[in-house]
Amino acid sequence: MSGGLKERVAVVGGGSWGTTLAHLAAMAGDEEVVLWMRDAEAVREVNEARTNRRYLGDVTLAPTVRATTELGDAVPDARLVIVCVPSSAFREVAGQAGEFVTGDQVLLSATKGLEPRTFVRMSQVLAEETCARKVGAISGPNLAKELIAGQPGATVVASRYREAIVVGAQLLHSRVLRVYGNLDVKGVELAGALKNVIAIATGVAHGLGLGVNVRAMLITRGLAEVQRLGVRLGADALTFSGLAGIGDLLATASSELSRNFRVGLGLAQGRALEAVLDELGEVAEGVNTTRVALELARSVDVPLPIIEGVGRLLFQGATPGSVLDDLMTRAARYEIDFDYTAEVR
Amino acid sequence: MRAEDRERAVEDVVTRVMSRVLERGPQALEAAIADTLYHERQRVDRERRGKERDRRLALLDRRRGRLLAGSDEERRRLLREVAEAFAREVLGNFDPRVHAFATRAVPFGLAALLHASSPRQLLRRFPVLGLEDRLAVQGEVAHARALKDLGTIVCVPTHSSNLDSIVLGYGMHELGFPPLLYGAGLNLFENPLISYFMHNLGAYKVDRRKTAPLYRDVLKEYATVSLEYGYHNLFFPGGTRARSGAIEDRLKLGLLGTSLRAFANNLRHGRPRPRLFVVPVVLSYELVLEAETLVDDFLRETGKSRYIITDDEFASPRRILQFMKGILELDARIAFTFMPPLDPFGNRVDEAGVSLDGRGRPIDIDRYLRGPTGELVDDDERDHEYTRELGERLVDTFHRGNTLMPTHLVSFAFFEELRRRNPGLDLYRLLRTGGTQDTLSLGELSRVVAALRDRLVALEAEGRLRLDDRVRRERADDLVLMALRALGTYHTRPALARAGDRICSRDRNLLYFYRNRLLGYGLEAA
Numbered sequence: 001m002s003g004g005l006k007e008r009v010a011v012v013g014g015g016s017w018g019t020t021l022a023h024l025a026a027m028a029g030d031e032e033v034v035l036w037m038r039d040a041e042a043v044r045e046v047n048e049a050r051t052n053r054r055y056l057g058d059v060t061l062a063p064t065v066r067a068t069t070e071l072g073d074a075v076p077d078a079r080l081v082i083v084c085v086p087s088s089a090f091r092e093v094a095g096q097a098g099e100f101v102t103g104d105q106v107l108l109s110a111t112k113g114l115e116p117r118t119f120v121r122m123s124q125v126l127a128e129e130t131c132a133r134k135v136g137a138i139s140g141p142n143l144a145k146e147l148i149a150g151q152p153g154a155t156v157v158a159s160r161y162r163e164a165i166v167v168g169a170q171l172l173h174s175r176v177l178r179v180y181g182n183l184d185v186k187g188v189e190l191a192g193a194l195k196n197v198i199a200i201a202t203g204v205a206h207g208l209g210l211g212v213n214v215r216a217m218l219i220t221r222g223l224a225e226v227q228r229l230g231v232r233l234g235a236d237a238l239t240f241s242g243l244a245g246i247g248d249l250l251a252t253a254s255s256e257l258s259r260n261f262r263v264g265l266g267l268a269q270g271r272a273l274e275a276v277l278d279e280l281g282e283v284a285e286g287v288n289t290t291r292v293a294l295e296l297a298r299s300v301d302v303p304l305p306i307i308e309g310v311g312r313l314l315f316q317g318a319t320p321g322s323v324l325d326d327l328m329t330r331a332a333r334y335e336i337d338f339d340y341t342a343e344v345r
Numbered sequence: 346m347r348a349e350d351r352e353r354a355v356e357d358v359v360t361r362v363m364s365r366v367l368e369r370g371p372q373a374l375e376a377a378i379a380d381t382l383y384h385e386r387q388r389v390d391r392e393r394r395g396k397e398r399d400r401r402l403a404l405l406d407r408r409r410g411r412l413l414a415g416s417d418e419e420r421r422r423l424l425r426e427v428a429e430a431f432a433r434e435v436l437g438n439f440d441p442r443v444h445a446f447a448t449r450a451v452p453f454g455l456a457a458l459l460h461a462s463s464p465r466q467l468l469r470r471f472p473v474l475g476l477e478d479r480l481a482v483q484g485e486v487a488h489a490r491a492l493k494d495l496g497t498i499v500c501v502p503t504h505s506s507n508l509d510s511i512v513l514g515y516g517m518h519e520l521g522f523p524p525l526l527y528g529a530g531l532n533l534f535e536n537p538l539i540s541y542f543m544h545n546l547g548a549y550k551v552d553r554r555k556t557a558p559l560y561r562d563v564l565k566e567y568a569t570v571s572l573e574y575g576y577h578n579l580f581f582p583g584g585t586r587a588r589s590g591a592i593e594d595r596l597k598l599g600l601l602g603t604s605l606r607a608f609a610n611n612l613r614h615g616r617p618r619p620r621l622f623v624v625p626v627v628l629s630y631e632l633v634l635e636a637e638t639l640v641d642d643f644l645r646e647t648g649k650s651r652y653i654i655t656d657d658e659f660a661s662p663r664r665i666l667q668f669m670k671g672i673l674e675l676d677a678r679i680a681f682t683f684m685p686p687l688d689p690f691g692n693r694v695d696e697a698g699v700s701l702d703g704r705g706r707p708i709d710i711d712r713y714l715r716g717p718t719g720e721l722v723d724d725d726e727r728d729h730e731y732t733r734e735l736g737e738r739l740v741d742t743f744h745r746g747n748t749l750m751p752t753h754l755v756s757f758a759f760f761e762e763l764r765r766r767n768p769g770l771d772l773y774r775l776l777r778t779g780g781t782q783d784t785l786s787l788g789e790l791s792r793v794v795a796a797l798r799d800r801l802v803a804l805e806a807e808g809r810l811r812l813d814d815r816v817r818r819e820r821a822d823d824l825v826l827m828a829l830r831a832l833g834t835y836h837t838r839p840a841l842a843r844a845g846d847r848i849c850s851r852d853r854n855l856l857y858f859y860r861n862r863l864l865g866y867g868l869e870a871a
Binding site: 005006079095098102104129133134160161163 | 708727
C-alpha cells in the first residue's frame, strides 16, 4: 500500500495573507502548520520571535506555526497545501512545489489573480504544474489584518471535488473563520480576481472626496460587470451574490486596509502608478488583473465600462475626472442584464 | 471474449449490477425491475407486429406479474434473470482463430464490397485492391504498441463513419495490436457482410433501442469486467458518428469511466498488471461515406436529430461501392493518427507505462484513489470528475490529431468567404439560399485558400492540428482542383463544382459538413 498523509496544513508563501492563513489553520487544529517562505531571515523571525513584522507588525503567531525555506519540508504528507504567492510567481512556485505533491493531497490557491495571456485561473495553474487533481481556491472577504487580530470572518473553499471542500473545512474552520463550500470554483476565482479592479475604482472615488452614492454605484455596477464576464466564461451567476462575490467586493472596495483600494486612493491624489506601488511595498493584484480582464473581455466580446476606465487610468495616463466623466455620460441602460447593450429609449 | 472467460464474465457482470441495485434497499430493487420492464415494453411495442413481438410481450407480462406478486426473494431472482439475459445478449463470441482469419480478409473484404459478393466467393477470388494504400498511419504508433504488454489498452477513436470500425479493426491488426473488444450498434450487424467481420473483429452487440438503465449498466459493467480480464477495448467516446462533421467536443463519460473503474478494481484485487492506457486515435477522411445523411440529420433541427440511423448510405452496397471507387480512383485518403497515450486520469504516459505530470515528472497514480491513511476509497462523484478531466484532455488531443485534407480546407475557405460576402445572413438562410453572392472565381478562391493555409501551417507548427502533406506542399489552386475533384466524384450533388470560370456549391449542407472539420481553432469569421 502506498501513501498516507497527516491531517495537517502546509502554506506556501509567507506574505500577509499566507502567514495569516497559517496562523488561522494553527488555531483551528492541534497539528503543526508548516509555512514555506523564501527568505531565511523571515523564517528565523517566525520560528524564534513568532512574528512576521514586514507584513503583520507585532502580531504574535500561534505556537504551532513552523516556518521553513524548504518546500520538501513543508509539502510532503500535508493533507492540505495552500499556495499563496503573487500571481506573477505562482506558476514557478507551484511547479517547484509539484516536486513533492502526491495525487491524494488537496491543493488550494489563496491568490486572487489571473495569468496574463493564457487567462488561466490559479487553481488551474496548480493542476497544470503538479500532479494534484483535487485543486481549488480559497476566497472571500478576508482582510488579513482583521482576521489575524482575532476578528471573526467567513471564507469560501471552492473546488469541483467535494473532498477538497470537506478537507478545507475540516482543517480551517474555527471560531474565527467560518468556512463555506462552493462547487463553482471558476466563479469563485473570477469574482476574487476581478473584484480587485473595482476596488481600485472605489479607491479613486474615495480619493476624489466623493461620497457613498458613488461608492455604492461603483460596487453594484462593478459587480454587474464582473458577473457578466464570469457568466460568459461559464461561472454560476449566484456565486457572485455570495461571500466570494459581493462579500469580498464590499470588504475590498470600502477598506483602506485593501491594497487595491489604496492604489486607487494614491492615483486620485495625482501620484504616478509606480510611486504608489513602491510605497505600498506589497503586490496589488488588481493592476495586473485589469490588463488581463480587458484582454479576456475583448476575446469574448463583453463590455466592461468601469474596468475599462480603470485601465485607461492605470496604463494610458487618463485623469480620474475624465474617466468618471466618461462613465457618467454613457447612454442610459437597463439595469438587469438580459441584454446589457440595450439602451433606455 | 474467449470461451473460457465467458461464463465468468456473465457471472461477474450480473453480480455487480445486482449488488449495486441491492445495496440501495428493497425499494430500489422493485424500482429497478419496474423501470426495466417499462422501458422494454415501450421498445417492444414499437416492433413490427408478429409472433416474435407477441412472445416478447407475453414474457414482459409474466415478469410484471412476478414483480407485483413476488417476495423480495422472487424479485431478486427476477432481477438476476433480466440482467443475465441482457449480459448474454451483449457478450460477443470471440474466437482468436476466426479473428486472425478475418483481419487477413479485410483488405479484400472491402474489395468484396465493391463487388457486393459473399465472403466465400471473395476468398476464392483474392482481389488485390486494398485498403492499405489509402490508409496513412501516423503519430505515436510505437508508443501505443509498447504499452500493450504493460497493461490493458483502451483505444478511443473519433467517429465519423460506420467504416471506422472496419478501418480500425484492420489497421490495428496490421500494426501488430492484439484484437480489440468493442461495442457496435446492432445496425452494423444487419449488413450480413459487415456483420461477419464485425463479429470476428471482437465486436459485441449494443442495442441502442434498449433504453433501460439496467441495460446500460450491464454494458458498462461488461466493458469494465473485460478490461479487468485484460482484454483491450475500443470505445467511440463521442457515442455516435459526428453528425456535423466536426471533431467531437463533447464526450460520453459513462463508457470512458470504465477504464478508471477497472483500474480501481485491479488495485483492490492486487492484480498483476493493473494499469490501463487510453490511446486516442483520430480518423480523418477526405470523403465521408455517410456525409449527406449525417449533415441533413444535424441540420434538421439541432437537438431533434435521430440517435440511430439505419437507412443511410452504409445500408446501401451501391453507395459503398461508389464510395470505394471514389476513394480508390482519387487517391483519396484516410489518415489514421495515433496520439500520445493517457492514463485513466488524463495524464500523459511514457513508453514504460509511467504516468507523468505537466512537467514530465513521474506520478504515483494509485494515490488518486487513496484516502489519507493510504486505503482505497470508493467515491463515484470524485471518479466522475476524474473522468470529466480525461474527457477534456481527449477533446484537446482529438483536435491536435485532426489531419486536414484539401476537401476540408477548401470547403472551409469557400464557406467562410460566403459568410463574409453575405453579412447579416443567418446560418440557415445562408445554407438555403447561398446569399446574393454565392459563387467565386478560381482565383478568388485560391487566394482565400492560400491565406487560410498559411494560418493552418502556423497552427500545425504549434502542434494544434495536423496537415495532410498535400495541403502543406501543393499550390493553392491545385488544392482547389483536388477538392473539386474529390467532392464532385462521390456525393450525389457536389459540395463544390465548376460553373464556367466560377466555382459554386451545389450542396451547401455538404459544404458545411466538410467545413466543420476546421471548427474549434478560432478560424471562422466572427
